[in-house]
Amino acid sequence: MGWPAKLKALPKELAAFRRLERLRIENAGFDPFPTVIYDLATLRELHVVNGRIGEFPIGISRMKRLRRISWSQIEMRSLPSDLGKLPALQAFEADRGLLRTFPVEKGDYRALEQLTLKDCQLSTLPDEVGDLPRLRSLNVSGNPLLTEIPPGLARAQKLESLEAERCQLRRIPDELFSLRALEKIDLTDNTFATDEYKALKRLAKAHTIDVFLPRTIERKPPLPAAIADAPLAKSIRKDLDRLGVIASKSEKPPREVEIADALWPVPSALGELLSRSRSGREIQAPFAGSDMSRFSFSYFSSDLKEYECIRHHPYVVIANTPTYFYLLVSLDEKEPADPTLYILDSDESTAHEARRFDRLSAWLKKARPVKTPVRAPHRG
Numbered sequence: 001m002g003w004p005a006k007l008k009a010l011p012k013e014l015a016a017f018r019r020l021e022r023l024r025i026e027n028a029g030f031d032p033f034p035t036v037i038y039d040l041a042t043l044r045e046l047h048v049v050n051g052r053i054g055e056f057p058i059g060i061s062r063m064k065r066l067r068r069i070s071w072s073q074i075e076m077r078s079l080p081s082d083l084g085k086l087p088a089l090q091a092f093e094a095d096r097g098l099l100r101t102f103p104v105e106k107g108d109y110r111a112l113e114q115l116t117l118k119d120c121q122l123s124t125l126p127d128e129v130g131d132l133p134r135l136r137s138l139n140v141s142g143n144p145l146l147t148e149i150p151p152g153l154a155r156a157q158k159l160e161s162l163e164a165e166r167c168q169l170r171r172i173p174d175e176l177f178s179l180r181a182l183e184k185i186d187l188t189d190n191t192f193a194t195d196e197y198k199a200l201k202r203l204a205k206a207h208t209i210d211v212f213l214p215r216t217i218e219r220k221p222p223l224p225a226a227i228a229d230a231p232l233a234k235s236i237r238k239d240l241d242r243l244g245v246i247a248s249k250s251e252k253p254p255r256e257v258e259i260a261d262a263l264w265p266v267p268s269a270l271g272e273l274l275s276r277s278r279s280g281r282e283i284q285a286p287f288a289g290s291d292m293s294r295f296s297f298s299y300f301s302s303d304l305k306e307y308e309c310i311r312h313h314p315y316v317v318i319a320n321t322p323t324y325f326y327l328l329v330s331l332d333e334k335e336p337a338d339p340t341l342y343i344l345d346s347d348e349s350t351a352h353e354a355r356r357f358d359r360l361s362a363w364l365k366k367a368r369p370v371k372t373p374v375r376a377p378h379r380g
Contacts (some may be wrong), residue, residue: 001299005263007025007026007027007028007029007030007051008029008030009030009034010025010036010037011036012036012144014036014037015036015039015040017040018041018042018233019042020040020042020043021042021043021044021045022044022045022047023037023040023045023047023190024042024047024048024049025047025048025049025050026048026049026050026051027050027051027315028048028049028050028052028053028074029052030052030053030054030330031050031053031054031055032053032054032055032056032057033053033054033055033056033057033058033173034079035059035244037063038059038060038062038063038301039062040063041063041064041065042065043065043066043067043069043159044065044066044068044258045067045068045069045125046066046069046070046073047069047070047072048070048072048074049070049072049073049074049076050072050073050074051073051075052075052076052088053074053075053076053077053201054077055077055078056076056078056079056080056081056083058080058082058169059082060080060082060083061082061083061085061086061087062170063086064083064087065088066086066088067088067089067090067091067111068089068090068091068092068093068284069083069089069092069093070091070093071092071093071094071095071097072093072094072095072096072097072143073095073096073097073108073374074094074097074098075097075098076098076099076307079099079102080118081102084103084104084105084107084108084109084303085108086111087110087111088111089109089111089112089205090111090112090113090114090117091113091114091136092109092112092115092116093114093115093116093118094116094117094118094120095116095118095119095120095368096118096119096120097119097120098120098121098280099120099121099122100116100121100122100123100124100145100280101122101123101124101126102115102117102122102125102126102129103126103131104126104128104129104131105128106128106131106171106236107224108128108132109132110125110133111134111136112132112134112135113134113136113137113158113244114136114137115129115132115135115138115139115293116137116139117139117143118138118140118141118142118143119138119141119142119143119281120142120143121143121145121298122140122143122145122146123143123145123146124146125140125146125148125149125150125153126150126152127150127151127152127153129152129153130149130150130152130153130155130156131152131155131156132155132156132273133158134158134163135156135158135159136158136159136160136181137159137161137163138153138156138161138162138163139161139163139164140164141163141164141165141166141167142165142166142167142325143166143167144166144168145168145278146164146167146168146169147167147168147169147170148167148169148170148171149162149164149173149176150173151175151207152174153173153176154175154176154177154178154179154249155175156179156181157179157181158181158374159170159179159181159182159328160182160183160184160187161182161183161184161185161186162176162182162184162186162303163184163189164185164186164187165186165188165190165212166188166189166190166297167190168190169187169190169191169192169194169214169219170190170191170192171196171200172185172187172198172200174199174203174221176205177192177203177207177209181354182209183208183209183210183211184208184209184210184211185204185211185212186213187200187211187212187213187214188212189214189215189220190214190215190255191214191215191216191217191258192214192215192216194216197213197214197216200213200214201213215343227268229268230267230268230269230271230336230337231268231272231286231337232269232273232337232338233269233337233338233361235364235365236273236337236338236360236361236364237333239361239364239367240276240364242369243281243364243367243368243369244283244285244369245276245277245279245281245297245318246276246279246281247275247276247278247329248275248278249278251275252255252275253268253271253274253275254266254268254271254275255271255276257274257314257316259315259316259331264314264331264332264352265331266331267280267331267333267336268336269336269337269339270316270329270331270333270336273318273329273339273360274299274316274317274318275299276297276319277294277297277298277319278297278298279297280296280297281296281297281369281380282294282295282296282297282369282370283295283297283367283368283369283370284367284368284369284370285363285366285367285368286323286358286363286366286367287321292295292368293320293321294322294370295319295320295327295367296318296319297318297319298317298318298319299316299317299318300305312352313330313332314330314331314332315328315329315330315331315344315354316328316329316331317338317343319329324345325343325344325345325346327341327343328342328343328344328354328365329341330340330342331341338359338361339359339360339361340357340358340359340360341358341359341360341363342355342356342357343355343357343359350351
């Protein structure tokens, strides 16, 4: 499954529309992005919805009047290298796509006022985002890989609104409260430790800023160290390598995971599996009977906090489908070298039960890589 990608190219005659100000493209399958768009000198708004963009030839900075770009449900490898040089760009929005970083260099985005990077698996936000001279609104909600707001954001003197719902933030820089223009901070559905929560609440009271507070927990001491030190089974490692599900060299396997207000130890084998699952790699594998479905390897420790099942068992997500089925493993697995897989349907709001599915080794043997992956949408 995945979004349709039917439109492979645009006609050259599009450049003849000398007064075109707004362009919307749906179901894109561009590789590369059509440069005929760069010749639309009067274009003010560009909206691309659903699909994939392989690469961007240089040249988008020629669009001197382009003020707004919106990419929704688009899988792309990277942004245009000269995107930050657009002289009139006031609003950039990436929504429900696959965009792990938003690079900013000195002098980029001189006119940018509104930056939205929502539900797009953003893992880092560069410190240089604070150097955007006209930035008024920043929305990074729905990015469970995002663990911090850079202190450099406090240099954005015109910032009025920061929205960071449904991330993995543990704190925010105190320096943000010195911003005179800041009116709103939304931290809904993050989880702060009690001391950080109290400090945030004190700052919110002392300043005329509307702060939508995160959850708070009294952190419990870690449970005893994991007993199972055995690595993943060799056959599982071999199949994960074959499928391209590989951990970053800088990725350290987690030793503990916070679930239901407690810290759970992570067996060595499952720690390796979670590290590999951060790759976001797409595969096709059996799901219902003999059918093959598209799975995205995406480890998010926060996905199941709203479900009743985690109050009783320490499930964590390792993958998901475009139709919001989660693939789970349990941290108290008796055989972590070859764990049992479970399935949870996120739309079954009353059941919230994980069902046994298969052994990881048996499931991976039937799986195959996706040569041209299309990201499964993640509902944070």
